[in-house]
Amino acid sequence: MYGIFRKYAKENKFKVEIDPGTSVEGLMRKLKIPKMIYMMVLVNQLKVQFDHPLSPGDEVHIFQPIGGG
Amino acid sequence: MNRILNSRFKPIVVNNMNKDIRKRINELKRKEEAPSGEVYQGLSLQVIETIAREFQISKREVEIAALENEVIPIKYHRNIGTIGIPGQRKLLKAKVAVIGAGGLGGSVIELLARMGVGRMVVVDGDTFAEDNLNRQLLCTEKNIRKSKVTAAVGRVGEINSAVEVTSHQAFLGAENVDSFITGCDVVIDALDNIPVRLILQEAARRLNLPLVHGAVAGFIGELMTIFPGDRGLGALFKPDQDIPPTGIETEIGTPTITPTFIAAGQVMEAVKIILRRGKPIRNRLRYFEVEEGKISEISLSTQP
Numbered sequence: 122m123y124g125i126f127r128k129y130a131k132e133n134k135f136k137v138e139i140d141p142g143t144s145v146e147g148l149m150r151k152l153k154i155p156k157m158i159y160m161m162v163l164v165n166q167l168k169v170q171f172d173h174p175l176s177p178g179d180e181v182h183i184f185q186p187i188g189g190g
Numbered sequence: 191m192n193r194i195l196n197s198r199f200k201p202i203v204v205n206n207m208n209k210d211i212r213k214r215i216n217e218l219k220r221k222e223e224a225p226s227g228e229v230y231q232g233l234s235l236q237v238i239e240t241i242a243r244e245f246q247i248s249k250r251e252v253e254i255a256a257l258e259n260e261v262i263p264i265k266y267h268r269n270i271g272t273i274g275i276p277g278q279r280k281l282l283k284a285k286v287a288v289i290g291a292g293g294l295g296g297s298v299i300e301l302l303a304r305m306g307v308g309r310m311v312v313v314d315g316d317t318f319a320e321d322n323l324n325r326q327l328l329c330t331e332k333n334i335r336k337s338k339v340t341a342a343v344g345r346v347g348e349i350n351s352a353v354e355v356t357s358h359q360a361f362l363g364a365e366n367v368d369s370f371i372t373g374c375d376v377v378i379d380a381l382d383n384i385p386v387r388l389i390l391q392e393a394a395r396r397l398n399l400p401l402v403h404g405a406v407a408g409f410i411g412e413l414m415t416i417f418p419g420d421r422g423l424g425a426l427f428k429p430d431q432d433i434p435p436t437g438i439e440t441e442i443g444t445p446t447i448t449p450t451f452i453a454a455g456q457v458m459e460a461v462k463i464i465l466r467r468g469k470p471i472r473n474r475l476r477y478f479e480v481e482e483g484k485i486s487e488i489s490l491s492t493q494p
Contacts, residue, residue: 123477123486124410125438133486159438161426166491168426182488184477186426187407189439190294190382190449 122154123184129154139175146171148181159185207245211255214241219261232264238352249352250308254282265350266306277465282308282352284464287374289313289362289390291338293444294404295380296327297453299342303350305461310346310353313370314338315361325446362386367393376460379403380453383435384427391416391423400470402459404452407439409481411452415459415470425490426475451480 122133129152139148145162149155149171162169163182175181215233218241222232233256242249253263257279262270266278273281286307288295291314302310316338322329328341339357346355358370362381367389371377377394379401381387387403394401394416401416403423416422427433455476462468475488 123488124408124479127479133484159434159441163488163490166425166489168428184488185407185410186384186434186437187405187410187412187439188382188384188387188434188437189406189444190290190292190380190404 123182125185126154126183141177142174144171145169145173145175145181148175149183154183157185161186208255211241211245211247211252212259214244215252215256215259215261219256222262222264222267224267230267231261232267233261234264238263248354250282250354253306253352254279254308257282263306263352269306273461273465277467278306280464281306281461284375285309285311285373286460286464287311287313287371287377288342288380289370289378290380290382291328291342292316292322292380292382293325293327293406293446293449294453294456295338295378296329296342297450298378298380298456299346300327300349301454301457302460303346303353305457306350306353307460307464308353309356311356311358311370311374312339312342313358313360313362314342315359325444325449327450362390364389364393368397371399372397374399376463377401378456378460379405380456382439384423384437385433385435387423388427388433394418400463402456402463404456405437406444406448406452407437408442408444409448409479410438411448411455411478411480413452413455413459413471413476413478414474415463415472417470417472420472421490421492448478448480451478 122130127133161184164179218237219231219233221229223229238249238252241252257275269278284307288298291312318329318334320334328345333341337359339359343355343357346353377399379387379390395418398418403414405412462470473490473492477486
């Protein structure tokens with residue numbers, strides 16, 4: 122977890138136990154991370170939607186897309 | 191291409207002229223002492239200008255000729271210990287496009303000029319506004335409502351007048367992008383919105399050019415070098431999905447620290463590409479949390 126999402130965790134990299142088939146949205150609920158307009162989720166290096174089901178060993182990155190220059 | 195043309199059509203007259211230029215450089219060079227005590231043959235700003243005038247050639251050409259004869263333009267001396275005389279020569283011969291002359295672009299242009307990157311193409315259709323003053327290096331109280339690219343040309347002329355700048359007062363789009371970046375060695379993305387970045391990436395890929403992406407918001411910045419075969423921003427934004435025009439910066443703004451930080455990283459990538467040294471940051475989004483001093487890497491899938 123990066124940037125603004127850091128406050129929802131002690132570390133920016135950690136392990137979470139979830140029930141099989143839990144979606145990205147379910148994971149976010151568990152971690153009390155609100156859904157935001159500016160939000161990007163990668164699972165195993167691929168961009169996914171909030172309904173993407175997670176599997177054991179998945180690596181999830183949650184961060185905000187930035188576009189300023 | 192240029193190199194091929196030059197070698198094929200270089201007439202004997204030019205060779206003689208090269209000899210004369212070399213002779214003149216040797217006459218006017220002077221011994222300089224570096225802080226280390228090392229003595230080197232240097233060329234002053236004034237001498238570079240004199241030789242350029244005498245031979246009706248550009249200052250950049252004089253500097254390249256000097257370096258080819260192991261004479262160092264004094265202004266580059268503090269680069270040489272790190273990149274060497276051949277490195278400085280390569281930078282002077284290179285051409286870099288900077289797309290956007292705002293927060294990132296202003297700093298990128300400044301650093302490229304000081305590195306001695308010999309040719310620059312600067313593209314921006316915008317004028318300065320008062321709320322640019324917090325972060326855009328080229329913006330001053332005196333040039334509000336004036337053209338950003340004009341300020342860029344002026345600034346480069348003040349720092350390093352040997353750098354040849356081509357400016358385009360235009361916003362980049364699919365219809366004009368090719369004309370701006372064709373013939374460049376590296377393209378730097380200093381844009382401020384995501385859809386135009388994707389247009390730039392597509393064009394760079396088509397024209398077989400490396401692209402150095404940078405973006406900023408608040409105290410967060412990101413950096414990635416995208417080679418023509420890489421997925422790059424395509425791993426983050428899919429054309430068939432809704433692409434947000436901007437990111438979180440519309441809410442949290444951008445204090446000057448972040449663009450300065452990312453711009454330095456972008457110029458480092460450009461220099462690495464031109465000098466073929468180090469390892470460009472490819473297929474990884476390098477994510478800078480500047481406030482925490484934390485740098486992370488988000489690997490991106492290379493599979494389409």
